[in-house]
Amino acid sequence: MTLRRLGIYSAVVVISAWVALPLVLITLAAFSPREILYAWPRRIWPERFTLDTMLFFVRSAGVLQSVVNSLIVAVLTIVLAFLISAPTGYALARYRFRGRDAVQLAILATKMFPATVLSIPLAVAFIRWGLYDRLIGVAIVHATLSIPFVTVIVSSVFVGISYELEEAAMTLGSSRLQAFLRVTIPMALPGLAAAAIFTFVLSWNEVFAATILTLNNRTLPALIINSVVAAGAPLHYRFAGGFFMVLPALIIILLIRRYLLTLWGVTVR
């Protein structure tokens, strides 16, 4: 038994290091003085930490504005995604209706063909519809991409809340709507918040559609990739940008950890 436990723990240590080390290194890079990053011999641990590299990144042209843009897009995406997907998630959880399987399959299919295929024709359409280079246009695409995830979480949240509770509230004098608002919604809030957070991450991280669909109103990833491809941004800008983008992910994974399995745990049959 001890041998087996030794095996398990050594595997755990190796894999943990494999996942964690790059995160530690990018953090070091983001807080190292600039000259260290270009020096040889290259020190791993800087003698002093500095905010200069991060400040240089944040003060670079367009970065602050693109962060604001990213936040606006993310919030718009959350609003859109919930308006569009939450009712479907509820319906899939609470109703048995003809065509239910087809709806589920259609939604699952969205998971299969994400941003790349959608973005280019949409860019052409958006120019015609006056949505090109506008944050709402990016949010619309991000909302489309988030539909399968939000639907699945919302539906699993409502499946977890017995409908009998709503019925009980109705026998006690609530209307259908009151029962939903006073009984189901308060219980669903943590799960719905997790769905919102996940949507935020999805939008915050998305590169391809954001790049294709914007020109001046860049989101952060679109700005970074553009400065890498077109402007050949310096390395310390890239490292600081990478670290800046990862930061929310770290916090957010902690917040939604209970729903990690729901998000991806749908099996195609």
Place this chain on the structure above:
Amino acid sequence: MVVADAELPQVAPRGRVDWTPYLLVLPTLAFLGVFFVYPMAQAIWLSLTDQQSGALSLTNFRRMGGDLYFIPAIRYSILIMAIAVPLQVALGLVIALLVNSRFRGHSAFLYLTAIPIGISDLAAGLIWLSIFTERGYLNAFLDAAGLAAQPITFLTYEHTSWLIGAIVVTEVWRATAIVMLILLSGLQLIAKDYHDTASIFGAGRWQTLRHVTLPLLRPSLQTALIIRTILAFQLFATVVALAGRQIPVLAGEAYFWYSLYRSPNVASAYAALILVLSAAITFGYLRLLRQRELEMTA
């Protein structure tokens, strides 16, 4: 009884359909119709029309096929997929099995290994750039270990295989988490009874894994394979961050044709190609799956 007896026969509508669920589903379907089905059809349409004349033609595909980067893009996309996906599945399975063994601290381990699902392909590319770049951490470690007096240039077109290696490492680091979560949720669906039964019949751990767990896990393994394979065609920002256009890939070419050459039609041809490849792979996997199921029930 004060009730006016059945003088008004109750005309309750019979066989009535409850329209509520359809009403609830409608926004999603409408939205998917406009922003998902329409663009897919549009992609195919754009790829089949000439940019200037608007006439139906195969010009775009000819331009795509004639491009210097086209063949390498297909080759590298498939090559990276063929190396990275099996590694992701293998490593994901190991992590999922480790978590599922419920050792002390397994939930902390789960959250740590799940972190990369919150990290974008671009950020992952930049993180590993800080390691693989010439004055990066890998060289620093080699130097500290006395293995390299001069920094080694890993990310150069002179060593295509090194570039591909860096991309594969980054993809495995970033996307194993998704595979792991799919497999873990599949593992948790397998009732403990099976394992107990297997151990009662004297099966060892490896035998149980080989003959009980893995066969029962097959649906999840297949899901993971499908999703990862399809997403491999979306590979873009990681490659751009690490290799620029030295390693062309399909999604990257779509991007360059759209932004650099201002040709949405050829870009659409790439999009259509990705669409067809993704659909073919999904269909192929599902066909394979169905056939297996039939064999099993027969």
Place this chain on the structure above:
Amino acid sequence: MAEITLQHLRKTYGKVVAIKDLSLDIKDGEFLVLLGPSGCGKTTTLRALAGLEMLDRGRVIIGGHDVTALPPGKRGIAMVFQSYAVFPHMRVYDNIVFGLRMRGVSPGEQRKRAEEGAELLQIASLFDRYPAQLSGGQRQRVAVARAIVMQPDVLLMDEPLSNLDALLRLHMRAELKRIHREVRSTTVYVTHDQVEALSLGDRIAVMLEGEIVQCDTPARIYNAPANRFVGSFIGSPPMNFLSGTLRTVDGRLTIERDGARIPLPPARKVTAAPADGTVLVGIRPEHIEVTAAPAPEALPGRVVVLEPIGAQQLLTVRVGDDIVKVSTPPEFQADAGQQIWLRFNPDRIRLMDAQTGAAILS
């Protein structure tokens, strides 16, 4: 006044008929039990009464008002669910007064009624707890308290005891009976447990395949089942049924089988005599006497097995091709294969039509 009238209820789910054509009158203050196997439509009937199911046809009248079109909250009912449906995000107190709040009852009155209800169910000390901190039995008490503080005209209960363990179930059964005596609401109670039905109900409506087969007092249901199904569903072990021939011998109805002749008391009459005289003889295990010596009115049989079950013993006997269960006193002794004779109490015999299974003896 809250008598309930159900008129010609019908409910289908697609092609499945849950309730066929159900009519029933329930008296004010009565404790009526809907009893039947799973899928017989008893829960659907209760939910239709509560307004949680839309009927295809029929009317529900409570206290003289047609409530068929009213939502559950406007029917003057309260309901205890099988899962209890106690709101997990509210404290016990908030659970209990939820309905009073929805109805706009003043906070003082809420408090007063909650305390009364809690006292009746002995849960006053739990007011500040969350449901997750309660045992199953306590949660059930909260659900009942939440229903009765509404002072409903009609109290509906859907298998409220089925999630409790055996001992607690016995205890709560007596509690529910006591509570009903105190609050006097008309009560409709759904269960598949015949012992519960017999112990609780003023009347029992036995249901099968969406229809009421028999609705009567527990004593009548037990002693005079309207058909073979009721006889075999109620009682543990259930009523024995074995075939026989009905003749009139010397002006008296007589059952013949395996050479034995059982004359029936002169007062008993057959409502519909079968043409060839073939009938099903129904007799409960406790109305059979075992003798060691043959007698003209005793059926011969062989002992299969004897099982002690506490206060008495259960004897399994093979009579021809039929198996008969007999209750015997604890001191009775018999060996497997032993030849014995069974004497049926003629006052307790039920006769059923061999084809339809319907009772044919008054």
